[in-house]
Amino acid sequence: xxxxxxxxxxxxxxxxxxxxxxxxxxxxxxxxxxxxxxxxxxxxxxxxxxxxxxxxxxxxxxxxxxxxxxxxxxxxxxxxxxxxxxxxxxxxxxxxxxxxxxxxxxxxxxxx
Amino acid sequence: xxxxxxxxxxxxxxxxxxxxxxxxxxxxxxxxxxxxxxxxxxxxxxxxxxxxxxxxxxxxxxxxxxxxxxxxxxxxxxxxxxxxxxxxxxxxxxxxxxxxxxxxxxxxxxxxx
Numbered sequence: 431x432x433x434x435x436x437x438x439x440x441x442x443x444x445x446x447x448x449x450x451x452x453x454x455x456x457x458x459x460x461x462x463x464x465x466x467x468x469x470x471x472x473x474x475x476x477x478x479x480x481x482x483x484x485x486x487x488x489x490x491x492x493x494x495x496x497x498x499x500x501x502x503x504x505x506x507x508x509x510x511x512x513x514x515x516x517x518x519x520x521x522x523x524x525x526x527x528x529x530x531x532x533x534x535x536x537x538x539x540x541x542x
Numbered sequence: 543x544x545x546x547x548x549x550x551x552x553x554x555x556x557x558x559x560x561x562x563x564x565x566x567x568x569x570x571x572x573x574x575x576x577x578x579x580x581x582x583x584x585x586x587x588x589x590x591x592x593x594x595x596x597x598x599x600x601x602x603x604x605x606x607x608x609x610x611x612x613x614x615x616x617x618x619x620x621x622x623x624x625x626x627x628x629x630x631x632x633x634x635x636x637x638x639x640x641x642x643x644x645x646x647x648x649x650x651x652x653x654x655x
Contacts, residue, residue, distance in 0.1 A: 439582075462641045473546075473632055473646035474585075481641070520585070524640030528573060528592055529600070531640075534584035 432457040432526050436519075436533035443511050444541045451506040451536050453521030462524040463504040465495055468535075469517045477519075480504065491515070516540040544568050548633050548647035555623045555654045563618040563650050565633030573636050574616040575600075575644070576608060578629040585632070591616055592639070623654045 433456040443449055455461055462481055466474040478489025485497040495506045504521060518537050524530040549564045565574065576588040587600030589608040597608045605627060607619045616635075620627060631650045636642040 464643065466644075466646075471649075473648050474634075474644070475646070476643045479643060522644075524642075526640065528598075528639040529575075529587060529590060530644065532585045534582070 432461070432523050432531045434521050434523050434531050434533040436521055436536050438536045439534070440537045440539060442539040442541060445513050446510050449506075449508045449511045449515070449538070451519050451521075451538070453504045453506065453533060454502050455504060455521070455523045456502065457523055457525065459525060461504075462530075463495075463497060464522040464524070464530070465489065465493070465504070465506050466520045466522065466532075467491075467517050468520065474520060477506070511538075511540055513540050513542065546633055546635055546645050546647040548631075548650050550650060551648065552651050553653070555620075555652065557624060557654060559623050560619070560621050561623065561652075562620075563631055563633075563652075565616045565618070565635075565647055566614055567616075567633075567635040567645070568614060569635065569637070569645065570613070571635035571637050571645070572613070573639050573642075574610065575634045576606070576616065576618045577632045577634065578602065579632060579649075580629050588618065588631075623652075625654045628652060628654045 435454045464479045465477040468474045521533040546567045575590040577585040591610040594613040633647040634644040
C-alpha cells in the first residue's frame with residue numbers, strides 16, 4: 431500500500447528566509463508525486479508534480495521539489511519565502527489505484 | 543471554465559437533519575472524489591466515483607451516501623446529520639485517476655449542532 435509522511439506539522443520561517451518542507455513516500459513502483467497548497471478558506475491547488483525525467487521539478491510561485499528515489503523523498507523548497515506563502519502544504523502520491531494518497535499536511539507560518 | 547464548484551459554501555444543520563452537497567465540474571473528468579478535512583487529520587476520502595453511474599467507498603464512508611447520475615455532477619448526502627460530521631468538505635476531480643492532477647472545489651463548511 432502506498433503512503434505519504436510529512437514529518438513536520440508546523441514550520442515557522444522569517445520572510446526572506448529559505449524553506450524546505452519534507453515529504454517521504456512509500457510506493458512499490460515509480461511514483462507520481464504532487465505538492466498542493468491550500469490557502470486559508472480555499473481548496474487545494476497544484477504547486478508541482480513529478481512523473482518521470484528530471485528529478486528537479488519547477489512549480490508555480492517560485493517553488494521547486496527534488497525527487498530522490500534512494501531516500502524515498504520529494505521535498506519542497508523555495509529560496510526566499512514571502513508572507514503570502516503562509517498556507518497549508520500537502521504532499522501526495524499516486525499511481526497504484528484510483529485514489530491518490532495525501533500526507534497530513536504541513537502548516538507554514540511566515541514571520542515578518 | 544468554472545472548474546470545480548460546490549454548493550452550498552456554508553451550512554448549519556441540527557442533529558438528525560438531512561442535506562445534500564452538490565459538486566459540479568465542467569472539465570469532462572471521469573473521476574470525482576469527496577473528502578472531509580478536519581484539524582490535524584489532513585484530507586480523508588469519503589467516497590469516490592470512476593465514472594457516471596459508479597460510486598465506491600473511501601476511508602470514512604459511514605453516515606454518507608453519494609450519487610453520480612451525470613458525469614459532471616457528484617452529490618454527497620447526509621441522511622441524518624451528527625455533530626461528528628461537522629467538517630469542511632471538498633470535492634475534487636481528475637481525468638486519469640491517481641496519476642493525474644486533482645482539481646479541488648472551494649469547499650463547504652458544515653456545522654452540525
